[in-house]
Amino acid sequence: MSTKTPRHIAVIMDGNGRWARQRGWPRSRGHLEGAKAVRECVEGCLDLGVEVLTLYAFSTDNWQRPKEEIETLMGLLKRFLIEYTKEMGSMGVRFEAIGRLSQIPADCQRQIEAARKATSLNQKLTTILAVNYSGRTEIVDAVKRVAMEVREGTLEVDQIDSELFHQYLYTSRWPDPDLLIRTSGEMRVSNFLLWQLSYTEIFVMEKLWPDFKRTDLFEAAEHFAKRQRRYGGV
Numbered sequence: 001m002s003t004k005t006p007r008h009i010a011v012i013m014d015g016n017g018r019w020a021r022q023r024g025w026p027r028s029r030g031h032l033e034g035a036k037a038v039r040e041c042v043e044g045c046l047d048l049g050v051e052v053l054t055l056y057a058f059s060t061d062n063w064q065r066p067k068e069e070i071e072t073l074m075g076l077l078k079r080f081l082i083e084y085t086k087e088m089g090s091m092g093v094r095f096e097a098i099g100r101l102s103q104i105p106a107d108c109q110r111q112i113e114a115a116r117k118a119t120s121l122n123q124k125l126t127t128i129l130a131v132n133y134s135g136r137t138e139i140v141d142a143v144k145r146v147a148m149e150v151r152e153g154t155l156e157v158d159q160i161d162s163e164l165f166h167q168y169l170y171t172s173r174w175p176d177p178d179l180l181i182r183t184s185g186e187m188r189v190s191n192f193l194l195w196q197l198s199y200t201e202i203f204v205m206e207k208l209w210p211d212f213k214r215t216d217l218f219e220a221a222e223h224f225a226k227r228q229r230r231y232g233g234v
């Protein structure tokens with residue numbers, strides 16, 4: 001891995017619905033093809049030597065979608081975990097998930113747990129699925145945990161700083177993303193990793209997510225390598 005290779009890439013996989021609509025197909029077909037593009041992305045990260053990949057699979061706002069579409073997304077997630085755990089597990093991929101997981105269907109929760117367990121010793125690439133995730137909810141959950149510790153007397157208010165707060169986030173075990181990729185041209189972070197993206201380089205591509213190929217990941221990584229990160233300095 002070169003020093004300019006991002007250690008952690010986060011991805012907002014946008015445009016599945018538009019991709020399907022352009023072809024006169026149901027949205028579910030867009031999500032199905034989107035799940036295939038996930039494979040391209042994971043394999044591309046393995047090729048590059050990326051350590052962590054976080055994928056925005058389902059946001060807390062996605063519950064507003066039609067019931068049918070939610071069922072498709074949860075079904076795909078389950079199928080993805082069953083199929084890819086074995087296959088990608090053997091390539092050194094470790095699966096993790098973040099979000100309010102207790103609110104998703106029980107069979108999906110079980111599959112996430114099984115994937116975590118089966119791949120827990122893998123070290124090449126950690127793929128984190130953000131499911132029933134939102135950045136604000138994550139921060140609220142962290143604040144509640146901090147407040148509880150203060151109330152119980154195990155934490156002093158003066159001890160609270162950015163580094164300590166990071167330990168209460170869902171992503172406490174991983175470095176912040178170096179690079180955020182968003183497909184389908186939208187210039188928004190959409191409630192994704194709000195705390196962690198503070199100094200992340202953002203790369204937006206016009207392509208819709210189902211068309212995403214590993215070469216797109218390489219292109220984003222090349223752009224990243226040319227950026228100068230100053231973290232507020234000069």
Ligand code: FPP
Nearest residue numbers: 013014015016017018034035057076077080
């Ligand atoms: C955005 O497209 C995508 C999602 C809301 C979900 C992402 C899900 C997948 C890529 C498939 C399943 C994922 C895994 C990990 C197996 P959109 O529906 O908002 O597209 P639109 O903006 O064009 O309508």
